[in-house]
Amino acid sequence: MTAMIDLKNVSYRYPVSDDSVLKNISFSIEKGKFTAIIGNNGSGKTTLCNTIRGFVPHFYKGELDGEVIIDQTKITDYQLGQLGEKVGYVFQNPFIQVSGVKDNVFEEVAYGLENLGIPVEEIKVRVEEVLKLVKIEYLRDKNPFELSGGQRQRVALASIIVMDPEILVIDEPTSQLDPIGTQQIFEIIRLMKERGKTIVLVEHKMDLIAEYADDLLVMHKGELVMQGPVREVFADPEFEKYQIQYPHVTEIALQLQQSGIPLTFLPIRDEELADALNRTEVAAHD
Amino acid sequence: MTELHLTNVSFSYPDGTKALENLTLSVTSGERVAIVGQNGAGKTTAVKLMNGLLKPTEGSVLVGDWDTKNHTTAQVSRKVGYVFQNPDDQIFHNDVESEVRFGPKNMGFEPERVNELTDWAMKLCGISEFAEENPYNLPYSVRKFVTIASVLAMDSDIIILDEPTAGQDKIGLQVLGNLLQVLEEKQKSVITITHDMEFVTDYFTRIIVMANRQLVADDNAQKVFYNTEVLEKSMLKPPAVAQMAKLLDFSPGILSKQQLIEAILAQHSL
Ligand SMILES: Nc1ncnc2c1ncn2[C@@H]1O[C@H](COP(=O)(O)OP(=O)(O)OP(=O)(O)O)[C@@H](O)[C@H]1O
Ligand SMILES: Nc1ncnc2c1ncn2[C@@H]1O[C@H](COP(=O)(O)OP(=O)(O)O)[C@@H](O)[C@H]1O
Numbered sequence A: 001m002t003a004m005i006d007l008k009n010v011s012y013r014y015p016v017s018d019d020s021v022l023k024n025i026s027f028s029i030e031k032g033k034f035t036a037i038i039g040n041n042g043s044g045k046t047t048l049c050n051t052i053r054g055f056v057p058h059f060y061k062g063e064l065d066g067e068v069i070i071d072q073t074k075i076t077d078y079q080l081g082q083l084g085e086k087v088g089y090v091f092q093n094p095f096i097q098v099s100g101v102k103d104n105v106f107e108e109v110a111y112g113l114e115n116l117g118i119p120v121e122e123i124k125v126r127v128e129e130v131l132k133l134v135k136i137e138y139l140r141d142k143n144p145f146e147l148s149g150g151q152r153q154r155v156a157l158a159s160i161i162v163m164d165p166e167i168l169v170i171d172e173p174t175s176q177l178d179p180i181g182t183q184q185i186f187e188i189i190r191l192m193k194e195r196g197k198t199i200v201l202v203e204h205k206m207d208l209i210a211e212y213a214d215d216l217l218v219m220h221k222g223e224l225v226m227q228g229p230v231r232e233v234f235a236d237p238e239f240e241k242y243q244i245q246y247p248h249v250t251e252i253a254l255q256l257q258q259s260g261i262p263l264t265f266l267p268i269r270d271e272e273l274a275d276a277l278n279r280t281e282v283a284a285h286d
Numbered sequence B: 001m002t003e004l005h006l007t008n009v010s011f012s013y014p015d016g017t018k019a020l021e022n023l024t025l026s027v028t029s030g031e032r033v034a035i036v037g038q039n040g041a042g043k044t045t046a047v048k049l050m051n052g053l054l055k056p057t058e059g060s061v062l063v064g065d066w067d068t069k070n071h072t073t074a075q076v077s078r079k080v081g082y083v084f085q086n087p088d089d090q091i092f093h094n095d096v097e098s099e100v101r102f103g104p105k106n107m108g109f110e111p112e113r114v115n116e117l118t119d120w121a122m123k124l125c126g127i128s129e130f131a132e133e134n135p136y137n138l139p140y141s142v143r144k145f146v147t148i149a150s151v152l153a154m155d156s157d158i159i160i161l162d163e164p165t166a167g168q169d170k171i172g173l174q175v176l177g178n179l180l181q182v183l184e185e186k187q188k189s190v191i192t193i194t195h196d197m198e199f200v201t202d203y204f205t206r207i208i209v210m211a212n213r214q215l216v217a218d219d220n221a222q223k224v225f226y227n228t229e230v231l232e233k234s235m236l237k238p239p240a241v242a243q244m245a246k247l248l249d250f251s252p253g254i255l256s257k258q259q260l261i262e263a264i265l266a267q268h269s270l
């Protein structure tokens, strides 16, 4: 098992803040895993993402303690550019992830590849493929600043995926998307995982996390309070005290349990509810 | 008391994109309405027409007895407050309190009323503790509450929230739910665009669905979320509860967690 992302006792404080925003965080993510970072707002998720891609402390300054190791190399031994090629980062706010120098979506998505000096023919092929994957071919000629919120969010994701980085750090990529669009993005992330990418996703939509992610990191007030396989974390009674949304089916199952209905196990996906209630047999008797 | 009437409204952007076709709808004063639907359907465009940021290419938008065509955006926005989808399009002060205070001050309210409204709005949005902070150092979700507070503080009759649920956690959603309740008590009309179907079923009865530049439904949650044709057209999914109810073979109609729990408990006590 090779660790792709390894944090050891990482603490961080922004230059102007009085308190640490990340407190003594340690975890290790294996190559090819899909890990979701969850936690309430202000708990430090975005800051943690920025640490993994080296923007903390290269860009934001402030004090960083501990070690951040990406693919066996300490982050301090990378040039920021090198790290940028390895770790693709999709911003939480899609409205700011526009280069501002390109006047249509096709060129916007091609921009990063141009900067890497990739041959024009290859760029065209790769951009076409990604536009199709992310379902934004119809926007190719539009000005990136004249898109709806959800359209911008798809363009932001496309312009990172096209770079084909080994690690994808994606901060709330579906916040502006309609429900079907959200599901499509999770399918794309699954595809990236199948291609061997290591994925770190910040997301509030627990139903989808339960369906797609391997592991969870739970942040609470700057601390990493829980970590482990998705199912184990949701099933741990400790989870409740952080006031984070459960998958909807889990929330319902827990309430039923409190009302005295026995569960054979704690469901985290909609289709598990019948089994958990032992309903399959009941139905057979009807 | 201000009513809103859109009659056969169409709109095209300068680059030629036709964003809205023949939209007709009314919102009576004090009403609470959700707008949902596909990305790019024209939701943001529709609400920008309501507060005069955009003027219709065809048709008319009436705010009370004003036709928005004959009034400036500044005038209309005194009656219709709009919270932008992107908070960064709206924020321009270096601390939260100044940002919230700007609106009511600019409206020319008495200093005392300005203070009251500023405090009330910050409290209602749960951001009082950040009063001195630079909005740009706050998480996205909190910045969104800063922009909501700045609009609420202007005390307009009609308030439009463009995707306030985006990126909110459980606590943020509760703050929003409470805020809707308080605004209803103050008889404000509130129009909310959102992609969160659980939030819609929890807090709204009237739902407007948009797809492909048009209105495809204007109805209650029961009708909308059990209408497969409407759902497919507008890239919607019913709330998770409806999905679970279906998997458990309950007859259609269940939408809230409480309804589902009661239905399961009823079966168990048989
Ligand atoms: N400034 C603009 N110039 C040109 N076209 C625009 C502009 N803003 C939006 N559009 C286009 O108008 C259409 C409707 O956009 P609008 O922002 O109203 O959608 P929306 O329903 O709010 O979508 P979302 O859920 O993604 O926010 C889209 O096709 C979009 O690309
Ligand atoms: N640039 C910054 N300067 C100072 N404080 C910041 C900055 N960015 C974020 N913070 C603070 O760090 C904490 C964690 O924020 P963030 O990582 O954005 O949380 P999350 O993504 O979990 O919502 C918050 O208290 C926030 O106000």
Ligand SMILES: [Mg+2]
Pocket: A045, A046, A047, A092, A171, B139, B140
């Ligand atoms: Mg964040």
Ligand SMILES: [Mg+2]
Pocket: A148, A149, A150, B043, B044, B045, B085, B162
């Ligand atoms: Mg919009």
